[in-house]
Amino acid sequence: MELSWSEYPKFKRVPKRTAFSKNLVTAIILIATWISGVSCVQASDQPPETSFKELVDKMPSTKLKNLSKVVTDLEQESDPRLLPLFESLVEGKLYYVKSDKTVIMLNQELDDGKAFRATQVLDQTTIEHIAKSDIKKIRVNNKLRKQLRKAIAKLTLFSEDSNQRLAAVEKLMSDLNSENITLLKSAKESEQNNAVLEKMNLALNIALLDSNDKSIQKQAVKTLSGELHPSVRSRLNVILEQDANGEYLEDDKQLIALAESALVKIDGKLEFYGFIERVFFGLSLGSVLLLAAIGLSITFGVMGVINMAHGELLMLGAYTTYVIQTLMPNHIGLSIIIAIPAAFVVCGLVGIAIERGIIQFLKGRPLETLLATFGLSLILQQAVRSIFSPLNRQVSTPEWMSGALQINPGLALTYNRLYIIIFSLIVFAVLLLVMKKTALGLYVRAVSQNRDMAKAVGIRSDWVDAMTFGLGSGIAGVAGVALSQLTNVGPNLGQAYIIDSFMVVVFGGVGNLWGTLVGAFSLGVVNKFLEPVTGAVLAQILVLVFIVLFIQKRPRGLFPQKGRSAE
């Protein structure tokens, strides 16, 4: 729907910006003159320069609670330096030099964060190198950040970058006062980009919901019916507000009916997207379970070794990521990629060592294996505690893994989860290929089905055992890389996943990779659908109870292994 300006409800017109700021500038100059004789000389020479300079110079000595006033005054300035200044302030990159109180914006970290390259706010000159100890930050709080973001939105509404304009409109939408509506209207006239234009129309339509004219209100409700933006919903709720007796505050019946049907439509859509979101959450939890369990489905499922140290192999993978990241602190994204093969090799070698050193001597004695590997898990935990620290280690998330893919206002998929779902499927596919298409896979299957017969046809079963265990452990290491992006990297990381891993493998059917896949994803989805109903604690318990009951009914899991080896 399009409305011309004359049809808009009566908003008070704001005085022209330029005139307003000119007045303010004069006022500030007067004050400045009164305060200091020195600045008075400069003030008379270059009036606009002074007030901006005055205000910026004031920043280092202003207390946090008075800084808001300075920012308000700055907002009236139409200075090109304002936007970078505000942006640095909101990002916490605005500092001042301790010795002469020059306000600077940090551009780049040098010498591992001990020094910076910076730009002076006032004369925009670059300082190539300034030590961290020579500067002090200008601090901001939430209130100020909110104010700054709105100010930035106003300043970027006419920016060259369409994404910035889009963000600006989004920000202004939360504060649709008459001044912002005027701004949006004037910006709309010159807007070329469709996405931005759409958002502007949405914002202006939302503004119309507050109109005094019922017919305009109704028209706006009709237009906005089915719009998922949260502010539409909250505004409609305002129209439908009831008093203590359950009577509507609004007396136009037709408007109420319209608003109600619009709300129903929105809620229906939200519910649908909410469902999709739940499924996504379930798949994401499933992918984590799959990653944690898939290595185990090789060592436990195929080889039949109960490896209680499996969780610690995940942990070692996560610590490998940490080590790689510490070695290359400036390439966080790349370090994650490199960590994948590195973790595979590290954990694979540890796995081979475990197999050669412990497990091969305990063949066919599950109880001893269980105890030995449990002891090993404690040793590995303590080793990590001694080498690194008992405290958690910080693994950074690369830029491309943070944030969310916004499909619409009702549905957003977080990138880190999305990547990990894809990653888990890739790992699964590769493992499946290895098992089905390579010589190693063939040997592994042969040995696991009939060890003696395999030996008889000339397969070195010892070598195959070591390689299989190495492969399973290596996969666990790769999973650890993914986990380092989701959870805390600490000595206890493995313990949180060991039970889940066994659960998935047993549920899916021992020795069946597909079973592990289906088991992991179905447990993930079930858990996430239970969570909002029962709470996270009970959901976990219920899933466990479910598995216990399921195993009673089908002891071999979802996809039991067929053939002689199953006996």
Place this chain on the structure above:
Amino acid sequence: MKLKKLMTATAATVSIALSAAVSAAETIKVGVLHSLSGTMAISETTLKDTVLMMIDEQNKKGGLLGKQLEAVVVDPASNWPLFAEKTRELLTKDKVDVIFGCWTSVSRKSVLPVIEELNGLLFYPVQYEGEESSKNVFYTGAAPNQQAIPAVDYLMEEIGVERWVLAGTDYVYPRTTNKILEAYLKAKGVDEKDIMINYTPFGHSDWQGIVSDIKKFGNEGKQTAVVSTVNGDANVPFYKELGNQGISAEDIPVVAFSVGEEELSGLDTAPLVGHLAAWNYFQSVEADVNEDFIAQWKKFAGKDRVTNDPMEATYIGFNMWTAAVEKAGTTDVDTVEQAMIGITSPNLTGGTAVMNKNHHLSKPVLIGEIQEDGQFEVVWETDGVVPGDAWSDYLPGSKDIVADWVEPIKCGNFNAKTAKCSGQNF
């Protein structure tokens, strides 16, 4: 051969003499009962170091009552029943005169019966849920009215919050605190449907569903805030998920009661900036005594280390204990316990802490915003000190109950209405 025999004999004599000398110069033993391994090690190890530093400092000043202090450090390994066993060991085998220890409420609850049976003395330095006052325990951390209630007041009055998410880890401290907060909010006229309560297990890492629910809850048009009693390292993935789902502190602020400088020092603070924490102390508070303490700590533990609120509580507790022992002239538990009441000690924010009759402190309450460097910027503080209230005024069962360890009441849960002590010790 003869020479060798002679030497052995000499050595034996010397060692006997030495051990006699050691027992002659008797020491005052201080038990340190903090987890050095397991989930809570991240927080508790620091407190062990703090106690060791304070003991070191006291010994340099000439000890206490002319005797040197000796630390007996044990590791209860974040294992709650083990806390009780270690307490028994400290009191019966090592015969310590005082214990500084515990972090989680479960661990304190497990220590309580032992410390009361053997009449020991415990200084508990962490904010907790209240509803307790034992003769044998001094609570130097915050009670709910010294942390949770002021934080809610701040959100309500300064930020204008109308909808509340109470999120916590599933154990006794968050459950009781949330019960108190729920009653308090309802008393303030907040509607039932504007309160959402959520519990998660220890070490929870999959926050996506819960954060998405919080987001939906906050999208109803009213200003929403999260009051978080999430404990330990589960906070890191929680804040990460908030950041990933695009919830900033400006939209939905999270005020946490268990996140301090120490917890922030190990993580990427970018998604946390602007979120809040309520404590009685922040490292960033400008006071001379605080600067000295920070310098002393950095010298003792390393220049990258930070200080936090439970450390301040340990600091106050230790100083009060030494003052009380000096005042009483003995380390006898009953005498020291009575001497403790009314003792004052400087706190690190520049004021003075007082030990009240209910074994709780009077302290100021501060609200801070997380900054990029992992420090807090104080945005609000109470006018004066707030006396710790052992029994909350907002819970129906505990409204009439007071704790008073001075004659004639001498009771941890005295019912003011019926004028009776329930007789139960904790």
